[in-house]
Amino acid sequence: xxxxxxxxxxxxxxxxxxxxxxxxxxxxxxxxxxxxxxxxxxxxxxxxxxxxxxxxxxxxxxxxxxxxxxxxxxxxxxxxxxxxxxxxxxxxxxxxxxxxxxxxxxxxxxxxxxxxxxxxxxxxxxxxxxxxxxxxxxxxxxxxxxxxxxxxxxxxx
DNA sequence: GCCAACGTTGGC
DNA sequence: GCCAACGTTGGC
Numbered sequence: 001x002x003x004x005x006x007x008x009x010x011x012x013x014x015x016x017x018x019x020x021x022x023x024x025x026x027x028x029x030x031x032x033x034x035x036x037x038x039x040x041x042x043x044x045x046x047x048x049x050x051x052x053x054x055x056x057x058x059x060x061x062x063x064x065x066x067x068x069x070x071x072x073x074x075x076x077x078x079x080x081x082x083x084x085x086x087x088x089x090x091x092x093x094x095x096x097x098x099x100x101x102x103x104x105x106x107x108x109x110x111x112x113x114x115x116x117x118x119x120x121x122x123x124x125x126x127x128x129x130x131x132x133x134x135x136x137x138x139x140x141x142x143x144x145x146x147x148x149x150x151x152x153x154x155x156x157x
Numbered sequence: 158g159c160c161a162a163c164g165t166t167g168g169c
Numbered sequence: 170g171c172c173a174a175c176g177t178t179g180g181c
Contacts, residue, residue, distance in 0.1 A: 007178095007179090009179090031164075033164090053179060058179080058180070129161080130161070130163055131178095132162075132163055132164080132179075
């Protein structure tokens with residue numbers, strides 16, 4: 001079992017949207033490094049931290065679980081879609097999706113600022129300059145540290 | 158809106 | 170294969 005962080009812009013698709021939908025296909029990934037991980041390494045049962053980016057308070061906001069491993073992203077074949085890719089074919093698809101289901105929305109979100117302050121997250125990928133990958137794996141240690149930052153906040157606010 | 162840090166594209 | 174130009178991401 002592996003841990004992942006998936007970035008999303010809440011204006012586009014938020015943890016509340018996932019909570020409402022229960023399940024969703026993680027479509028629209030159009031970066032080769034992210035694609036390769038999505039296609040080859042994200043496995044059923046893996047745990048996903050949902051991260052809101054490009055918003056007022058960038059934060060880890062909840063958890064999801066992978067319920068289906070990679071298969072072709074239909075949006076690449078849809079000329080109406082913003083994710084359409086004219087070079088992709090059904091026989092040779094270029095982009096992939098996984099399915100995730102909602103697990104929980106954090107009572108206390110863990111902000112990027114909060115994470116930067118944690119010594120245990122010094123080498124966390126999200127915090128390294130220029131990190132632009134929309135998804136990446138994280139260690140159990142980092143996962144547990146983030147969960148603890150949320151727990152520790154209880155009673156302080 | 159600014160800008161750093163990328164990734165992608167395309168001419169050569 | 171190099172690299173300049175351009176586009177995108179995403180925090181601030």
